[in-house]
Amino acid sequence: xxxxxxxxxxxxxxxxxxxxxxxxxxxxxxxxxxxxxxxxxxxxxxxxxxxxxxxxxxxxxxxxxxxxxxxxxxxxxxxxxxxxxxxxxxxxxxxxxxxxxxxxxxxxxxxxxxxxxxxxxxxxxxxxxxxxxxxxxxxxxxxxxxxxxxxxxxxxxxxxxxxxxxxxxxxxxxxxxxxxxxxxxxxxxxxxxxxxxxxxxxxxxxxxxxxxxxxxxxxxxxxxxxxxxxxxxxxxxxxxxxxxxxxxxxxxxxxxxxxxxxxxxxxxxxxxxxxxxxxxxxxxxxxxxxxxxxxxxxxxxxxxxxxxxxxxxxxxxxxxxxxxxxxxxxxxxxxxxxxxxxxxxxxxxxxxxxxxxxxxxxxxxxxxxxxxxxxxxxxxxxxxxxxxxxxxxxxxxxxxxxxxxxxxxxxxxxxxxxxxxxxxxxxxxxxxxxxxxxxxxxxxxxxxxxxxxxxxxxxxxxxxxxxxxxxxxxxxxxxxxx
Ligand code: FRU
Numbered sequence: 066x067x068x069x070x071x072x073x074x075x076x077x078x079x080x081x082x083x084x085x086x087x088x089x090x091x092x093x094x095x096x097x098x099x100x101x102x103x104x105x106x107x108x109x110x111x112x113x114x115x116x117x118x119x120x121x122x123x124x125x126x127x128x129x130x131x132x133x134x135x136x137x138x139x140x141x142x143x144x145x146x147x148x149x150x151x152x153x154x155x156x157x158x159x160x161x162x163x164x165x166x167x168x169x170x171x172x173x174x175x176x177x178x179x180x181x182x183x184x185x186x187x188x189x190x191x192x193x194x195x196x197x198x199x200x201x202x203x204x205x206x207x208x209x210x211x212x213x214x215x216x217x218x219x220x221x222x223x224x225x226x227x228x229x230x231x232x233x234x235x236x237x238x239x240x241x242x243x244x245x246x247x248x249x250x251x252x253x254x255x256x257x258x259x260x261x262x263x264x265x266x267x268x269x270x271x272x273x274x275x276x277x278x279x280x281x282x283x284x285x286x287x288x289x290x291x292x293x294x295x296x297x298x299x300x301x302x303x304x305x306x307x308x309x310x311x312x313x314x315x316x317x318x319x320x321x322x323x324x325x326x327x328x329x330x331x332x333x334x335x336x337x338x339x340x341x342x343x344x345x346x347x348x349x350x351x352x353x354x355x356x357x358x359x360x361x362x363x364x365x366x367x368x369x370x371x372x373x374x375x376x377x378x379x380x381x382x383x384x385x386x387x388x389x390x391x392x393x394x395x396x397x398x399x400x401x402x403x404x405x406x407x408x409x410x411x412x413x414x415x416x417x418x419x420x421x422x423x424x425x426x427x428x429x430x431x432x433x434x435x436x437x438x439x440x441x442x443x444x445x446x447x448x449x450x451x452x453x454x455x456x457x458x459x460x461x462x463x464x465x466x467x468x469x470x471x472x473x474x475x476x477x478x479x480x481x482x483x484x485x486x487x488x489x490x491x492x493x494x495x496x497x498x499x500x501x502x503x504x505x506x507x508x509x510x511x512x513x514x515x516x517x518x519x520x521x522x523x524x525x526x527x528x529x530x531x532x533x534x535x536x537x538x539x540x541x542x543x544x545x546x547x
Contacts, residue, residue: 078497082422084368091366093332096153120147129392130371146178150215163188175214224309232265251310262292267332275376283307295477297354298331300324327510347371355470388506397541404537413527422495432531440516441523455484
């Protein structure tokens with residue numbers, strides 16, 4: 066066992082803070098639920114190959130959302146097809162009748178057989194360790210819609226029934242149920258709304274509190290498999306109200322709100338039943354443009370750092386704010402701090418970079434443009450994240466192995482939500498990823514990065530245009546004793 070742990074630690078690109086399967090292919094997070102002291106993470110899994118194929122549900126549990134224990138595969142394909150994405154809820158009141166008056170876990174997922182996608186359920190009476198598929202499956206037949214998948218179930222307390230949202234082409238459909246077995250069509254949302262380039266996948270719907278006013282609104286979160294903010298897969302959301310049957314958006318029809326502006330934050334899902342109404346989301350840290358080719362071995366794909374969500378008003382509009390889970394703070398040790406100095410135009414300050422995983426927090430006031438370079442060194446290869454006026458950009462041209470996809474490299478620009486000459490960047494780096502949280506999480510950018518393995522790495526803070534006043538730089542390392 067110990068030996069195994071060591072192996073995992075030394076594998077090239079293997080993250081420490083981010084969940085990866087021990088081996089083989091993984092995509093979407095599924096069935097995220099907190100139950101009896103454990104966070105459960107199920108995931109789209111192909112146990113025989115490092116490429117997508119017959120989908121199973123892999124399984125892991127954690128007490129702190131950082132250290133995960135791998136468990137046996139939870140759901141296997143069967144005569145109704147592959148097991149596509151879905152969700153898990155706690156049936157506290159035994160509405161399903163599966164738990165002899167007690168309670169337990171119910172999974173709802175898509176059964177996919179060739180072109181036919183239908184919804185099914187399974188239940189577990191032993192904390193998710195073993196599952197039994199319901200003999201009445203599928204519980205929702207296909208209504209003649211090709212892309213009809215990824216059910217996300219919630220308990221809607223105000224109407225005292227189950228509500229479910231699933232993706233159907235370029236819209237979502239809502240259903241309701243008293244018992245998780247019989248489902249009635251409630252409403253549809255999304256035709257012509259928000260980003261429409263790709264197929265809608267993996268929806269989620271949840272209430273969120275406004276950080277300042279305490280007001281509660283509903284967020285409908287949706288993955289689109291093409292046309293994301295930096296190309297390919299992306300995650301958009303709508304803010305509005307939900308009465309258990311119908312979602313009423315607040316924003317304008319063609320306005321697009323992205324949850325993350327990077328290239329690698331997809332199929333985001335939130336945990337059900339987390340205490341204190343916390344809303345914790347994690348996503349698959351990849352992009353369908355190149356997911357099947359990313360050169361890691363013997364596994365492929367990682368999950369993002371779990372994030373806590375809330376609402377805040379930015380420039381007059383309510384937006385989703387995200388920060389990494391608090392348990393991260395319990396595992397940090399301070400590595401280096403600097404404060405109060407100026408960087409002239411075209412100059413940079415170079416700081417020794419610790420071994421990943423680490424986080425660098427940079428607070429600056431800048432005239433026109435600055436950037437932070439990570440995994441930098443004499444070879445000029447690096448990941449950059451920069452701001453200039455109203456734009457944020459990232460660039461990852463110079464990784465070691467980028468030839469596997471032309472979509473992986475390049476410089477990507479996005480409009481900032483608010484333009485200011487002050488910025489705080491909190492940048493979380495692991496062995497093969499960089500997650501940036503800008504201005505207390507009002508903008509997030511998640512990207513894979515495959516750094517060149519060199520003995521000395523640097524963090525550079527560079528003034529690209531005008532002067533930059535660096536108020537502080539603080540670097541923490543993380544050790545979660547994997
Ligand atoms: C999203 C997705 C889902 C589907 C699953 C199949 O990445 O395409 O819509 O259920 O992956 O693995």
